[in-house]
Amino acid sequence: PCNYSIAYILLFVNNGIGISSSRFETDIRKSQKIEDSWIVDGNFNNNMAAFISYPADMSDHTFSCYVNRSGLSFGYFFRGGGSLPNITESIAEISVSACNDRAYISMNVQNVQRVEIDDGRNRQVMEIDSNKPFAIVLPSNTGIVSFYDVSGNKVTYFEESLFITAT
Numbered sequence: 522p523c524n525y526s527i528a529y530i531l532l533f534v535n536n537g538i539g540i541s542s543s544r545f546e547t548d549i550r551k552s553q554k555i556e557d558s559w560i561v562d563g564n565f566n567n568n569m570a571a572f573i574s575y576p577a578d579m580s581d582h583t584f585s586c587y588v589n590r591s592g593l594s595f596g597y598f599f600r601g602g603g604s605l606p607n608i609t610e611s612i613a614e615i616s617v618s619a620c621n622d623r624a625y626i627s628m629n630v631q632n633v634q635r636v637e638i639d640d641g642r643n644r645q646v647m648e649i650d651s652n653k654p655f656a657i658v659l660p661s662n663t664g665i666v667s668f669y670d671v672s673g674n675k676v677t678y679f680e681e682s683l684f685i686t687a688t
Contacts, residue, residue, distance in 0.1 A: 539589065539590075539595050539596025539597050539598050540587075540596045540597055540598075541595070541596045541597075542565055542570070542596070542597065544596075545561075545563070545565070545570060545572065545585075545587070545597070546561045546572075548599065549561055549572055549574060549585045549602075550574075552599060553574070553583050553585060553602055553603075555574045555583060556576075558576065558577070559574045559575060559576050560574065560575055560576075560577065561573075561574045562574075562653070562654065562655070562656060563585070563656040564624075564656055564657045564658045565587070565597070565658055566622065566658050566660065567589060568588065568589055568620055568621070568622045568658075568660075569586070569587065569588055569589070569617065569620050569622040569623075569624060569658045570585075570586070570587040570588075570589075570597050570658065571584070571585070571586050571587075571615065571624030571625075571626055571656040571657070571658050572584065572585040572586075572656050573585075573608070573626050573627075573628070573654045573655070573656040575628065575654055579628060579654065581604070582604060582608055582609065582628055582654065583602060583603060583604060584602050584603065584604070584605065584608055584613075584615075584626050584656065585599065585601075585602040586599075586600050586601050586602060586615055586617055586624055586683060587599055587600060588600050588617050588619070588620045590619070600617045600620075600683055601615075601617065601683035605681060607678075607679040607681060608626050608627055608628055609628050609630070610628075610630065611627065611630075611631065611676070611677065611678060611679055612625055612626070612627040612631075612633070612668060612676060612677075612678035612679070613625070613626050613627065613678065613679055613680075613681045614666075614678045614679065614680050614681065615681045615682070615683060616680070616681075616682050616683070617682075617683045618682070618683065621660070621661035621662075622658055622659065622660050622661055623658070623659055623661060623663075623666075624656060624657070624658050625655070625656070625657050625658075625659065625666070625668075625678060626654075626655070626656045626657075627654060627655055627656075627678075628654045629649070629651065629652075629653060629654050629655055631670050631676045632651040632652070632670050632671045633649050633651060633655070633668045633669065633670055633676055634648065634649055634651040634669060634670060634671045635647060635648050635649055635668070635669050636649060636657070636666060636667065636668050636669075637666075637667045637668075637669065638659065638663050638664055638665070638666055638667075639664050639665045639667070640662075640663065640664030640665075641664060649668075651670070651671050666678075
């Protein structure tokens with residue numbers, strides 16, 4: 522019993538069992554060296570989390586993706602991050618190996634105002650602040666995802682993959 526307690530404590534201290542959703546911002550700022558003055562914004566579900574960090578003048582960005590893996594896991598595990606041209610210039614649809622959900626991350630230079638999700642039976646609309654970057658997570662079986670700018674024009678997104686095994 523004592524050996525299990527020590528192993529659990531070591532796993533917890535080293536984030537070996539994952540981080541809780543309440544610790545995302547702390548983990549992002551520490552692990553990716555994000556300044557206190559930067560904004561951290563994002564979204565998560567039971568399987569995946571995605572965040573974008575940026576200064577108030579929106580001159581730079583860092584994205585962060587986490588996966589909540591099955592098995593002995595009590596939280597999320599960092600799977601990748603950094604900076605991507607597709608996030609700066611458009612929208613990146615990010616997938617992580619071993620996770621079926623998708624993250625959509627953008628500095629929103631196209632002034633995206635809404636995302637529409639059509640599963641063939643229903644159409645769901647999510648409003649987005651057209652003046653701010655965004656990071657949203659959607660289940661893989663969501664359906665067709667379409668983004669629209671403030672003028673109603675469709676905005677394309679580009680696929681990015683993080684080939685990191687989430688086992």
